[in-house]
Amino acid sequence: MINLREGEIPVIEKRKPYALVAITKHGVAHARSYVEKFPYADLYYMKKFEQGDEETRQIQLFDGTVRLLLPSLFQQYKGIICIISLGAVVRMIAPLMIDKKKDPAVLVVDDKGQFVVSVLSGHIGGANALTHEFAKAIGAVPVVTTASDVQKTIPVDLFGAQFGWMWDSEEKLTPVSASVVNEEHVAIVQETGEKNWWMYDRSIPDNLKIYPSIDEAIMAKPQAALLITDRLIEAHEEVLLENGVMYRPKSxxxxxxxxxxxxxxxxxxxxxxxxxxxxxxxxxxxxxxxxxxxxxxxxxxxxxxxxxxxxxxxxxxxxxxxxxxxxxxxxxxxxxxxxxxxxxxxxxxxxxxxxxxxxxxxxxxxxxxxxxxxxxxx
CATH class of the missing domain: 3.30.420.180 (CobE/GbiG C-terminal domain)
Structure with missing residues (x-):
């Protein structure tokens, strides 16, 4: 358990890229189901809502005001998803903000799980993309208020997250994301999993090319690759992952x-x-x-x-x-x-x-x- 005290920096156990924080009874109930639907988030909630299975499920409890927890989360996570009122979140993160190029994405989810709001670092920090993916995963409405939304392409680090897909390794997330954004030739091979992963109201970009097999994708010599499979690939297929990310669908x-x-x-x-x-x-x-x-x-x-x-x-x-x-x-x-x-x-x-x-x-x-x-x- 994390004991929060003024003037002390709490020790947390970061396992995943995002943190999900809840401070109310209903928020905790929703959050416990959200981490099953969205596998990329560590869950934190108040000790008074302890249910006995937190250690088994790797849920972290905290005792004290959430205001004292946020600085550690702000420093260590790529994004923070708060089931806390928007006004409270804005007041708590205001002293923590440094620069839009460094600040993590911050989202707010209402207590009933109806809306997901992009609050901070919408573009560079990825909050807008995270808002869409998280909202789709939990069945909520995404709220993005920036004048222009994120580039309508695949967010590599969140690809398939609404279905519970998980990447095998984060090693190539950054270079593969660069290939996607820079409109380089990116091969996509899907052997199993949900097919309706393209979520935008436009055609898939020309640089993202779907191949029926790994062998055909390798022959095409793409600059990057996204592989969706539930099997352990063979040695000769690993060349596709030299600049590629492998996703594990729940299949x-x-x-x-x-x-x-x-x-x-x-x-x-x-x-x-x-x-x-x-x-x-x-x-x-x-x-x-x-x-x-x-x-x-x-x-x-x-x-x-x-x-x-x-x-x-x-x-x-x-x-x-x-x-x-x-x-x-x-x-x-x-x-x-x-x-x-x-x-x-x-x-x-x-x-x-x-x-x-x-x-x-x-x-x-x-x-x-x-x-x-x-x-x-x-």
């Missing part, structure tokens, strides 16, 4: 079954080993799905809380609605469903085929499906 659904009392560590080990075998990125896990008999299974609850993964359970009847190649009478005898991990993964992913059919390892059974992005998941 993998884990169907899990386990014996009662299975420890979180065992479940996670099976997941890690299985994803490595399939050469899939853990950052692309969208959800864990299982039967409702497991809705209170501690190992699963701890695991999904640790990674902020949605934990979805289905009734036996819901699972039995999913066609299965190998229904199990034994599983039906004990659960009322002819399968657990396979139909749970398929149902959530709204998919017809599995990437991995049922695999048993120790006390854990795992199946994997890729989300069908042509239709919404159930």
């Amino acid at each position: 993998i659904v884990l169907g899990i079954g386990c014996n009662r009392g299975t420890a979180m560590a065992e479940i996670e080990q099976v997941i890690d080993e299985t994803l490595a075998e399939l050469r899939l990125s853990k950052k692309s896990v969208k959800a864990v799905a299982t039967i409702d008999l497991k809705k209170n299974e501690t190992g699963l609850l701890d695991l999904t809380a640790k990674h902020n993964w949605p934990f979805v359970t289905y009734t036996p009847d819901q699972l039995n609605e999913i066609p299965m190649q190998n229904p199990s009478d034994t599983v039906f005898k004990y659960t009322g469903a002819y399968g657990v991990s396979e139909p749970a993964a398929l149902r959530y992913a709204n998919a017809k085929e599995l990437l991995l059919k049922k695999k048993k390892s120790g006390n854990v059974t795992i199946s994997i499906a890729r989300v069908n992005f042509q239709e919404e998941v159930q």
Whole structure:
């Protein structure tokens, strides 16, 4: 916990580019859901709203006035998103502002989550772009008051953020952003994930060229690249990332079954080993799905809380609605469903085929499906 005192600089643990701060009961409730929808923000809120899972979810609590927290956030984060009244934010950041070339982006979100307002560093600091991306992620209205909005192109460091995409490494964000802004040849290859990422009312710029495969993009010799995939790429494909950024869409659904009392560590080990075998990125896990008999299974609850993964359970009847190649009478005898991990993964992913059919390892059974992005998941 962060204890805030006059005259002292608080120690914070910066993990992500942006900070999200809430100081009211409703603001905290919204903020806890926002960090699941927008994965690039560290969450801070007041200790009096503590709910017990903050350490597991890497949420930082503070005790004292938020005015004493903002200077540290101002210095360390690329942007600050405040669920605090606009007037209060303006008064608190006024003494902290140095120069528009150095100040971080500052946004304000109302307590009901209806509007996202760009407050400071709209262009150079990226607040306008962040406003649009964050508003889209949480389903709010963006409010940008500058006379001319940001250049209508892809914000590399926020690309796909409204869908929960995460970049693998920030190393090339700056040079790739420069290539995009300077209208150099930028290759885009998308293997999975949401397709409706272009958000402007104009055609995609000519310098941004979409290629159907990594090999074709490499042959085109672009000056920069954006790669959207859930798989671990091969050695010969890495040349595309010499000046490129790789994004991980939330596209993998884990169907899990386990014996009662299975420890979180065992479940996670099976997941890690299985994803490595399939050469899939853990950052692309969208959800864990299982039967409702497991809705209170501690190992699963701890695991999904640790990674902020949605934990979805289905009734036996819901699972039995999913066609299965190998229904199990034994599983039906004990659960009322002819399968657990396979139909749970398929149902959530709204998919017809599995990437991995049922695999048993120790006390854990795992199946994997890729989300069908042509239709919404159930």
